[in-house]
Amino acid sequence: MxxxxxxxxxxxxxxxxxxxxxxxxxxxxxxxxxxxxxxxxxxxxxxxxxxxxxxxxxxxxxxxxxxxxxxxxxxxxxxxxxxGLTAVPPTVTVVPPIRAATAVPRDVRRPHRRHTLAKIQPKDAPKRHNTVILPGVDVDSDMARIRDGESEWDAQSRTHTVNGRRYGTKDGGRTFPVDGPGLQPMSRPEYKALLIMIRHRGDLAEAERRADFEPGITGSDWDAALRVFRRHPDFRR
Amino acid sequence: MDYEIHFASPTRPGELVAALADEFGVAATEVVVESASLPRAGGAPPLVLITGPAADDPHFGCVLSAGDEFAQRNGGRDELTVAATLCRKVGTSALIPHEEAVNPYWRLIDADGTSTLVDLDETALESGRLVPGPVHPPPTPADPA
Incomplete structure (x- = not known):
């Protein structure tokens, strides 16, 4: 043609x-x-x-x-x-593919609840790399600053840095925490140990018995998870 | 090194046990199969732990877990290689998470051993189920021009 x-x-x-x-x-x-x-x-x-x-x-x-x-x-x-919808004026947008790649995603949503310590569920699937948002981090404020253009954007890793915290972005605007103050990166075995502690609602003796049975969870994984779990509402002294 | 491979729920744990023996020389006595609804309370860790799917999880609920000892036994093969080998042998599919910390996606391995990047359905994730969907690739960085 x-x-x-x-x-x-x-x-x-x-x-x-x-x-x-x-x-x-x-x-x-x-x-x-x-x-x-x-x-x-x-x-x-x-x-x-x-x-x-x-x-x-x-x-x-x-x-x-x-x-x-x-x-x-x-x-x-x-x-x-x-x-039965109300008509809206048609828009014609011509976006050259390469130029579209330069757009900084500002229309962001806060991370999935599985990243927030107090909201983690025992059935959540651990990834190879997990980052837990510790209590006290004002995620909503971080999201607002990203939306207002006050974050530093890295196009290569597709991450926003705001208040020293790095958030990755998924297509569709969902963010996920990566690292920074109040964001705790955890390996998969560490996160699995944390899930076991949460499943046992703070009964650490029972949780430890189960963790010992899991191949892949070491003593140092348990210790790292416990340091995080001490900030969890179910933690009992 | 640790492994956590989520096989499609119809996968029979017994077939995985047989495949582990054939492909990696793991004896059946070194593998523990448990039910998701009735996990064991404790004991000595097996070389490989297989947790069967919960009754309400028809997706990727059959989980194989293993650690350093299994890595030594299989010659240090990475998670993707182990998953692809078992998928081909058993004729099933599996999900494993992506390797990079800043990559939020997962890898779906088919029965022929090939794999594609997928995203997980957020609604299903709320109940701990893994339901893969397509990835809309993020745009690549712009060229200098």
């Missing part, structure tokens, strides 16, 4: 041909060369015909686009009325 760009290029080339022919025609007239004058005249005529043809096709293409746009608008209108 020939694109509008192709038609524009054809017109451009034809215009260049007319310009060159006009120059040659003037030179032939100056020298009195009637044969050259006739030949250049024929060439110029051909170039003008090419322009006319290209112009005509370009107009067809533009009309075609208008028809497509009208059909799309009608389909949209039907869809809206079918859903």
């Amino acid at each position: 020939t694109s509008i760009e192709d038609y524009v290029a054809t017109i451009d080339n034809a215009l260049k041909a007319v310009e060159a022919t006009r120059f040659s025609l003037a030179a032939a007239r100056r020298t009195g060369d009637s044969t050259s004058e006739t030949l250049h005249g024929i060439t110029a005529f051909g170039a003008v015909k090419t322009i006319d043809t290209a112009n005509s096709r370009l107009a067809d293409a533009v009309n075609g686009l208008a028809l497509v746009a009208a059909a799309a608008a009608e389909a949209r209108s039907i869809a809206i009325s079918a859903q």
Whole structure:
């Protein structure tokens, strides 16, 4: 299929041909060369015909686009009325793919609750790297500052840094904590030990028996998890 | 090194035990199979622990856990390699988390051993279930132009 760009290029080339022919025609007239004058005249005529043809096709293409746009608008209108929605003005956004990549995601949502210490559930799935938000961190304030453009954005890692805390971003705006003050990175075995403590509601003797049975959880994993669990509401002294 | 591989719930733990023996030389006596609804209270840790799916989890609820000792036995193979080997052998699929700390996605391994990046359904995650969905890849950094 020939694109509008192709038609524009054809017109451009034809215009260049007319310009060159006009120059040659003037030179032939100056020298009195009637044969050259006739030949250049024929060439110029051909170039003008090419322009006319290209112009005509370009107009067809533009009309075609208008028809497509009208059909799309009608389909949209039907869809809206079918859903009983209020029509909103159609928007046309042209975003070059590479330029779109530079956009900083500011429309962020706070991390999933599984990252917040007091809200972790025993059935939550540990990842290889987990970061727990400790009590006292004002996540909502961090999110507000990100939305207000007050964070430092790293495009490579797709992370915002605000108040010294780093948050990753997922497609759709969901954030997740990475590291920084009040954000505790935990390995998978450490997080699993923490889940066991939470499952046993602070009965550390029972929790430890279970953790000992889990392959992959070491004594140092248990100790690291316990340091975090001491901040949990279920922790009993 | 530790392992936690979430196999598709229809996967039979017995098939995983057999595959561990065939592929990695792990004896059946070195593997403990338990139920998610009735986990063991304690005891000496097995080389490999397989927790069968809970009755209400039809997705990826069959979990294989292992640690350093299993890594030594299998020659230090990483989690993806072990998961792909077992998936091919058993003809099932599995989920493992992505390796990088700043990558929030998971890897879905198919029965042929190939894997794709997936995101997990947040609603299902609320109840601890892993339900994979497509990843909408984040945009790549812009070129200098």
